[in-house]
Amino acid sequence: MCGLVGYVGWRDAAEVLLAGLRRLEYRGYDSAGVALADEESEIGLRVLKKAGNIDDGLEKLLKNGSSNGSHLGIGHTRWATHGEPNDRNAHPHTDCPDELALVHNGIIENHQSLRKWLSGLGHEFTSDVDTEVICHLMEHYLQDEGDLSQALARSCEHLEGAYAVAVVQSPLGANEREIVAARKDSLLVVGLGDDENFLASDVPAILPYTRRVMYLENGDFVRLTADDVTVFRSDGRRVDRPVTEVQWDPVQAQRDGYPHFMLKEIEEQPAAWESALRGRLSGGEVDLQGLQFPALEDIEHIYFVACGTSYHAGMAAAPLWERLLQIPASAEIGSEFRYRQPLLGEDTLVVFISQSGETADTLASLDLAIEENCPTICVTNVVGSSMARRADNVIYTQAGPEISVASTKTYTTQLLILFLLACHLGRQLPHGQQHSETCDRLLAAMPSLSDLERQLLNDTTEIGSAAERIADWEDSFFIGRGLDYVSALEGQLKLKEISYIHAEAYPAGELKHGTMALIEEGVPVVAISTQPQLRDKMASNVEEVRARGAWVVAVTDQPEGEVARRSDAVIPVPDSEPELSPLFVGTALQVLAYRAAVLRDCPIDKPRNLAKSVTVE
Ligand code: AGP
Numbered sequence: 001m002c003g004l005v006g007y008v009g010w011r012d013a014a015e016v017l018l019a020g021l022r023r024l025e026y027r028g029y030d031s032a033g034v035a036l037a038d039e040e041s042e043i044g045l046r047v048l049k050k051a052g053n054i055d056d057g058l059e060k061l062l063k064n065g066s067s068n069g070s071h072l073g074i075g076h077t078r079w080a081t082h083g084e085p086n087d088r089n090a091h092p093h094t095d096c097p098d099e100l101a102l103v104h105n106g107i108i109e110n111h112q113s114l115r116k117w118l119s120g121l122g123h124e125f126t127s128d129v130d131t132e133v134i135c136h137l138m139e140h141y142l143q144d145e146g147d148l149s150q151a152l153a154r155s156c157e158h159l160e161g162a163y164a165v166a167v168v169q170s171p172l173g174a175n176e177r178e179i180v181a182a183r184k185d186s187l188l189v190v191g192l193g194d195d196e197n198f199l200a201s202d203v204p205a206i207l208p209y210t211r212r213v214m215y216l217e218n219g220d221f222v223r224l225t226a227d228d229v230t231v232f233r234s235d236g237r238r239v240d241r242p243v244t245e246v247q248w249d250p251v252q253a254q255r256d257g258y259p260h261f262m263l264k265e266i267e268e269q270p271a272a273w274e275s276a277l278r279g280r281l282s283g284g285e286v287d288l289q290g291l292q293f294p295a296l297e298d299i300e301h302i303y304f305v306a307c308g309t310s311y312h313a314g315m316a317a318a319p320l321w322e323r324l325l326q327i328p329a330s331a332e333i334g335s336e337f338r339y340r341q342p343l344l345g346e347d348t349l350v351v352f353i354s355q356s357g358e359t360a361d362t363l364a365s366l367d368l369a370i371e372e373n374c375p376t377i378c379v380t381n382v383v384g385s386s387m388a389r390r391a392d393n394v395i396y397t398q399a400g401p402e403i404s405v406a407s408t409k410t411y412t413t414q415l416l417i418l419f420l421l422a423c424h425l426g427r428q429l430p431h432g433q434q435h436s437e438t439c440d441r442l443l444a445a446m447p448s449l450s451d452l453e454r455q456l457l458n459d460t461t462e463i464g465s466a467a468e469r470i471a472d473w474e475d476s477f478f479i480g481r482g483l484d485y486v487s488a489l490e491g492q493l494k495l496k497e498i499s500y501i502h503a504e505a506y507p508a509g510e511l512k513h514g515t516m517a518l519i520e521e522g523v524p525v526v527a528i529s530t531q532p533q534l535r536d537k538m539a540s541n542v543e544e545v546r547a548r549g550a551w552v553v554a555v556t557d558q559p560e561g562e563v564a565r566r567s568d569a570v571i572p573v574p575d576s577e578p579e580l581s582p583l584f585v586g587t588a589l590q591v592l593a594y595r596a597a598v599l600r601d602c603p604i605d606k607p608r609n610l611a612k613s614v615t616v617e
Contacts, residue, residue, distance in 0.1 A: 002091070002105040003077035004188070005205045006166045006179045009196020009226045010071060013037075014062050016198075017075035020205030022054055023250055025077055029401075030085030030384065032058040032077040035092040035101030036070035037171045044170030046070070047101050049090035071226075072177050074166045074199075076103035079401055080383030082111070083128030093132045095123075095139035100148075100169045102138065104131040105201045106162035106186035107398070109279035112289070114158060134165055142169075148180045149223050153234045156182050156221075161279065164188040164201050179224045183216040190214040190222060190229055192243060197224045203246055204253040211246045260604040262404035262498070266590050267457060270450035272399040272409040273583075276416050277446060284443050286424040291393050294375040296428050299349045302329035305337050305365045306353035307614065309407040310414060312490040313379075314353050316483060316582045317418035324426030324435050334361035335617070337368075344372035352378045353418070355402060355410040356613035357385020364617065366390055379417050381410050395421065404605045405612045406498050408590045411490065412583050419580060420446065438579075445577045452574035456584055460591050462571045466553045467595035469569070470524045476501055477519070478589075479508040479545070480528035481538060487528050487555075487582045491589030498607050499597035508541035521549035526589070529556045529563040530573065530581035542566045555585055 003024025007016040017034045025032075033049025050057030054077065076091035083089040092101040108114070111130035114137070119125065123136040137155035138148075145151045148169050156163075162185035171177065181188060181199055191198030191206030191213050198206045199222070203213060216222060216231065220239070223230045232238050248257050258264035280287055302321055304314030314331035322329040327349075332342070344350070350369040354362050357380035366387055369376050378391035381399050388394040397413035423439040470476050476495065478488035485507045492503035506515050508527070519525070525545050529538040539562040542552050546566065554567035557575040564570040571592070573584040597604055 002079050002201065003205070004103050004105045004164055004166060004199070004201035005075045006073070006168075006181065006199030006224065007196070008072045008177060008179055008224050009193060011196060013070045013073035016209070017073055018054065018059060018062060019208065020200060021058070021075050021077045023204040023254065024200070024202055025054060029053045030078055030080050031087070031090035032075070033090045033092050034058065034062070034073055034075040035094075035103075035168055037072040037168060037177065038070055039171045040069070042172070044172035045099070045101055045168065047092055047094055049087060049092065051086045051090060072168060072179070074101065074103050074168050074179060081107050081396060081398055082130040083383070085384040089127045089129045091129075091131060093127060093129065093135045095135040100135065100138055100142065100167055102131065102135050102165060102167045104134060105164045106184075107275070107278055108133060108159055108163065109161035110159070134159070134163075138167060148178065149221060149232070152180050152182055153221055153236075156184070156234065159184070162186045166199055176225060180221065181224070182221045184218050188216045190216065190224065192229060195226050197226065197229055199224060202253070203248065204250045207246060207248070207250050207253055212243050213246055214241045214243050216241060260404065260594075262406055262408060262594055262604050265402055265404055265408045266587065266594065268400070269409045269412055269587060270453045270457070272413050273416055273450045273453065275398045275400070276413040277420070278398070281420060281443065281446055284440060286420060286427075286443065288395065288424060291395065293377070293393060293425060294349060296325055296327065296425065298347060299327050299375070300347040302327050302349045302351065303337070303342070304329070304331040304351045304353060305334050305362060306331070307334040307359050307362055309411045309490060309493060310353040310355060310359075310362070312486055312493070313411055313414040313418060314351070315486045315489065316415055317422065319483070320419060320422045320579055321425075324422045324438060326429065326433060334359060334365050337365045344369060344374050346373050346375070348372075348374045350374045350376050351418075352376065352387055352391060353380075353414055354378070354385075354387055355381045355397075355407055355414070357382045357387040358613050358615050360615050360617045363387055379414055381413070405607055405610050406494060406590075406593070412586055415583055415586070416446070416449070442577055442579060445580060449576065449580065449583060452576055453584065453587060456574055456587055457591075460595075462569065463588055463591045464595050466569055466571055467592050467599060469551060469553070470495070470501065470592070471499065471596040471599040473522075473524050474502060475518075476503045476524040476526065477515075477550075478503060478505040478526045478528070479511065479541060481508050481534040482531045483578070483582055484528035484531055484534070484538075484585070487585040487589065488526070490582070490586055491526060491528070491592070494590055494593035495596060497610060498593050498604055499600050499602055500608075501596065501600075508538055511541065511544065516544070516548065519545050519548040519550050523550050525550040525552045526592075527552050527554050527563060527567060528585055529554060529558070529561070530585060531578050535561060535563060539563045539566055555588055557581065557584075
């Protein structure tokens with residue numbers, strides 16, 4: 001999820017682009033750049049780009065006189081999904097230097113095959129970024145078409161994946177001072193001004209200049225000049241798109257109108273799951289694009305090492321990995337792992353899970369694993385993060401930036417990637433040993449998960465009611481068995497960290513060994529039940545706590561089942577594969593925590609005492 005801005009009109013384009021990129025920096029901030037049409041000089045098109053955030057990089061470039069009073073340009077602030085965050089990989093990208101420049105938000109899934117084909121035609125690539133293939137396609141077709149719009153339409157015919165792309169041409173070669181752009185599965189809006197027009201990947205970049213916006217649809221192309229905006233389809237047919245008046249202020253607009261980033265990021269989960277799977281799962285087959293993993297026959301033990309919510313993702317993954325890979329697997333807390341002097345070596349695979357890729361304790365554990373010659377895998381959301389650069393293999397969750405301190409979409413995309421990887425590696429076993437039925441069943445379920453998630457998020461009535469009950473108490477308990485105990489751990493952490501309610505997760509079968517003493521009249525207990533083989537025991541555990549006065553809300557995929565029947569309230573979750581239930585239970589408990597925190601008037605996105613990335617031990 002990157003920030004993209006375009007401007008054509010009477011203002012200083014560099015100023016408009018820089019200001020717009022700043023307002024989109026929450027969408028990505030590992031590098032930034034602009035391409036400015038330099039009408040007054042023989043240069044034609046000036047491309048300025050730099051790694052780092054805007055203050056440290058691009059702004060300094062522009063301040064040292066590189067800006068040229070241009071009135072046409074495009075800009076980009078990057079959240080890397082392909083290629084390290086550095087100057088070379090920053091956008092805009094060009095074909096042969098200075099002829100045309102292009103910025104892109106999204107993922108081109110077939111970029112490797114396109115790169116191979118275009119290289120064979122003699123195109124020279126200068127970056128590691130998927131986007132660059134579009135530049136060379138444009139160059140290829142511009143020679144035929146001579147028209148920027150048509151060249152873009154023909155180029156997009158080759159693209160698979162998601163893109164919002166904007167292109168400008170050097171004034172020296174151009175017929176018109178124009179920007180052309182295209183949209184497929186990645187937001188792109190046009191801002192309509194007086195003798196000026198704007199383009200952006202999100203509304204905040206446009207608001208200071210105009211509130212009249214036009215949302216482009218998938219398959220739309222648009223051509224902007226200072227006094228005209230033309231929307232058309234790939235066959236050249238012109239179409240009209242409604243112009244709406246935006247009521248938000250810029251800060252609200254950064255949150256897409258949501259009151260908090262946390263709620264926005266909870267609601268983004270269906271799309272984030274689609275992004276996590278994009279290009280990696282098709283027709284039941286997994287394609288991890290050439291990632292090389294250690295031979296399983298050489299592995300004697302698997303550790304998942306992480307902190308906080310990411311540790312819970314490891315706990316949820318370990319049983320499935322152990323079953324499908326038939327290798328003992330366990331989850332370890334990052335701040336504990338290295339101090340217990342674990343047995344490590346070439347036969348120990350260590351999987352590091354970290355949204356930020358910078359958590360100090362997890363990173364220190366990775367360094368220990370590397371010292372001990374362990375094969376390592378990192379699952380992270382940040383391209384080029386310290387862990388991504390040090391691990392043998394890295395798989396990106398591709399969830400887009402997560403601004404709220406509480407991990408939501410990055411947790412569930414971690415789960416999804418870990419489940420996908422378990423099935424993929426499980427299929428490496430000799431045929432006679434594979435749990436192929438389980439792998440096939442889980443992989444077959446994955447494409448429909450996002451729609452089930454949308455159903456869950458479309459009706460959170462019962463969750464809201466439960467939140468009202470829980471918000472009135474200073475204590476609460478989360479109980480479950482097996483995977484549901486892991487979901488209980490994650491649910492209690494969410495509630496604690498944003499609503500400040502003391503919450504405790506307990507294996508439901510353990511309560512009678514002491515904690516039951518704390519169950520008193522009215523205390524809220526969240527009872528999670530999604531595991532078929534444990535339902536009867538959970539029903540008995542619910543009975544035990546209710547008999548001592550607890551108020552029980554069941555979180556279950558069986559709203560008519562025995563656990564629900566014995567509870568005071570029910571939060572239904574989609575009836576999917578039991579191994580995947582932490583995805584939906586996790587989401588339901590995120591919403592529960594969020595609603596309770598709102599009722600208690602907590603700050604939500606920046607809870608007291610907490611930081612988004614804990615880079616100290
Ligand atoms: C959970 O909501 C917190 N944000 C926190 O527990 C977090 O998961 C933990 O600090 C680990 O961070 P990481 O995933 O960036 O390593």
